[in-house]
Amino acid sequence: MKNKYSIFSLIKNAFSNHENWQRAWRDPEPKKEYDAVIVGGGGHGLATAYYLAKKHNLTNIAVVEKGWIGGGNTGRNTTIIRSNYLWDASAGLYDHALKIWEGLSQELNYNVMFSQRGVMNLAHNLQDVRDLKRRTHANRLNGIDAVWLETDEVKKFCPIINTSQDIRYPVLGGTLQKRAGTARHDAVAWGYARGADEMGVDIIQNCEVKGIKRNGDSVEGLETTKGFIKTKKIGVVAAGHSSVIANMAGLKLPLESKPLQALVSEPVKPIIDTVVMSNAVHAYVSQSDKGELVIGAGTDSYVSYTQKGSFNIVEETLKAILELYPIFSRMKMLRQWGGIVDICPDASPIISKTSIKGLYFNCGWGTGGFKATPGSGDLFAHTIANDEPHKLNAAFNINRFVSGDLVDEHGAAAVAH
Amino acid sequence: MFLINCPYCGERDQSEFVSGGEAHIARPKQPTELNDDQWAEYLFMRKNIKGIQFERWNHAHGCRKWFNVARDTSNDKIEKIYKMGEQPPKL
Numbered sequence: 001m002k003n004k005y006s007i008f009s010l011i012k013n014a015f016s017n018h019e020n021w022q023r024a025w026r027d028p029e030p031k032k033e034y035d036a037v038i039v040g041g042g043g044h045g046l047a048t049a050y051y052l053a054k055k056h057n058l059t060n061i062a063v064v065e066k067g068w069i070g071g072g073n074t075g076r077n078t079t080i081i082r083s084n085y086l087w088d089a090s091a092g093l094y095d096h097a098l099k100i101w102e103g104l105s106q107e108l109n110y111n112v113m114f115s116q117r118g119v120m121n122l123a124h125n126l127q128d129v130r131d132l133k134r135r136t137h138a139n140r141l142n143g144i145d146a147v148w149l150e151t152d153e154v155k156k157f158c159p160i161i162n163t164s165q166d167i168r169y170p171v172l173g174g175t176l177q178k179r180a181g182t183a184r185h186d187a188v189a190w191g192y193a194r195g196a197d198e199m200g201v202d203i204i205q206n207c208e209v210k211g212i213k214r215n216g217d218s219v220e221g222l223e224t225t226k227g228f229i230k231t232k233k234i235g236v237v238a239a240g241h242s243s244v245i246a247n248m249a250g251l252k253l254p255l256e257s258k259p260l261q262a263l264v265s266e267p268v269k270p271i272i273d274t275v276v277m278s279n280a281v282h283a284y285v286s287q288s289d290k291g292e293l294v295i296g297a298g299t300d301s302y303v304s305y306t307q308k309g310s311f312n313i314v315e316e317t318l319k320a321i322l323e324l325y326p327i328f329s330r331m332k333m334l335r336q337w338g339g340i341v342d343i344c345p346d347a348s349p350i351i352s353k354t355s356i357k358g359l360y361f362n363c364g365w366g367t368g369g370f371k372a373t374p375g376s377g378d379l380f381a382h383t384i385a386n387d388e389p390h391k392l393n394a395a396f397n398i399n400r401f402v403s404g405d406l407v408d409e410h411g412a413a414a415v416a417h
Numbered sequence: 418m419f420l421i422n423c424p425y426c427g428e429r430d431q432s433e434f435v436s437g438g439e440a441h442i443a444r445p446k447q448p449t450e451l452n453d454d455q456w457a458e459y460l461f462m463r464k465n466i467k468g469i470q471f472e473r474w475n476h477a478h479g480c481r482k483w484f485n486v487a488r489d490t491s492n493d494k495i496e497k498i499y500k501m502g503e504q505p506p507k508l
Contacts, residue, residue, distance in 0.1 A: 241467070243463070243464070243465035243466075243467075244467050247464075247466075252458075252462040252463070252464065253462070253463075253465070254457075254461035254462050254463065255463065255465050256438065256463055256465055257465055257467075257490075300436075301435055301436040302431075302436035302472070302488075303436070303438070303439075303465060303466075303470060303472070303490050304490050304493055305467045305490050305491050306490075306491065306492060306493055308418070309418070310418040310431060310432060311418050312418075312430075312432040342465075345460075345461050401457045401460075401461040401462070402453045402454055402456075402457040403453065404453075
């Protein structure tokens with residue numbers, strides 16, 4: 001049983017110099033057999049294990065992670081959370097996640113620092129204005145809060161934006177989702193890991209999957225660097241490496257893995273209290289609680305697993321940032337990094353069964369998976385436990401690439417992909 | 418971030434080029450004969466290899482010609498560059 005985190009436990013542990021905190025999760029060796037194994041110990045994988053145990057009473061399960069938990073894209077993203085997607089299927093999926101975010105710290109007894117500071121998307125040309133207004137209407141029809149802001153309202157909401165109409169891409173307005181915001185990405189992985197561990201889930205780090213054993217059309221287990229693990233159900237949540245795992249099972253996925261970069265500045269006093277995204281010039285920025293500007297850049301055009309992108313991508317993003325926020329012109333950038341994102345042709349995820357019995361994939365989140373972490377875990381757990389998708393992820397099946405029933409969020413989702 | 422040796426112009430920065438994705442995906446000879454699975458395979462399914470991948474590149478900000486590249490996607494090292502229509506090299 002885990003000790004509850006509270007102000008009192010914080011005070012109590014302060015007296016022992018914070019040296020006697022209870023371990024947040026065990027470090028077990030894999031058992032010979034599990035009822036289900038999740039491949040990938042990022043936020044989505046750990047959330048899947050957590051909801052499998054909590055809602056579906058599957059506790060004899062494991063999460064295998066080749067590195068350390070939350071060391072992949074969970075710890076590499078820009079932590080933006082929003083649900084203002086155009087299509088009904090996406091709106092349902094992402095708003096499901098947003099609703100869980102709103103109570104997540106309490107549910108996990110772990111402060112994920114969810115901050116509903118609002119996300120504003122800027123329009124820079126007439127087509128942007130039309131598209132974003134259309135999306136605002138679509139959002140409201142789906143019960144998602146969204147408002148259109150004229151240029152002066154944009155300036156009022158975020159005074160440091162350059163709204164001069166003389167710049168190359170002037171701000172012609174924007175949309176605002178007030179319920180949107182940010183969260184502490186590491187805490188999400190750690191909170192889910194701690195919660196899953198408490199219910200008996202084995203979280204096995206430094207355990208790389210080397211092969212998937214099949215018996216005809218069903219799975220029998222996993223070959224890993226810590227030996228063979230027998231299981232009838234495998235849920236793969238391997239982000240950029242999804243295709244690599246799929247190849248082990250003889251499957252092909254409609255994915256391309258590309259580097260996506262982000263960077264943070266030196267910490268400064270509070271200057272921007274919201275998240276501002278711009279599709280047309282591809283710049284988005286927010287400020288972390290430490291004071292760093294958190295800036296997201298774009299993807300490279302080529303497939304790569306190197307976790308580093310090209311310099312010209314960062315350069316383009318910073319050009320756009322400086323035009324929109326001249327006040328940042330003397331800021332120094334502190335760190336820059338890349339993650340490998342798995343992008344679907346329609347820029348929507350896959351949360352689905354496959355043609356192989358007992359093999360499930362949760363992938364294709366591309367450049368925007370963090371926001372969906374709780375919802376993705378919940379719906380993927382439902383799909384694995386029942387061998388059927390939940391109605392909210394039914395549209396995100398892998399078969400849509402055969403039927404043609406795509407969920408085309410390219411560009412429509414308010415950010416460039 | 419790497420250099421690409423364009424077979425027509427010589428070595429240039431990668432930012433001058435555009436990736437055309439996986440190479441050697443042949444356009445169906447008789448499109449009307451294809452079923453939905455075959456269309457999905459042609460249009461959407463990709464090998465997305467971690468390791469040596471054969472891909473098409475276009476020198477978009479240069480000669481604008483297409484060519485093929487064998488590149489290791491785990492370290493971005495280019496193993497071989499060969500022209501359109503040629504068979505992939507044995508590596």
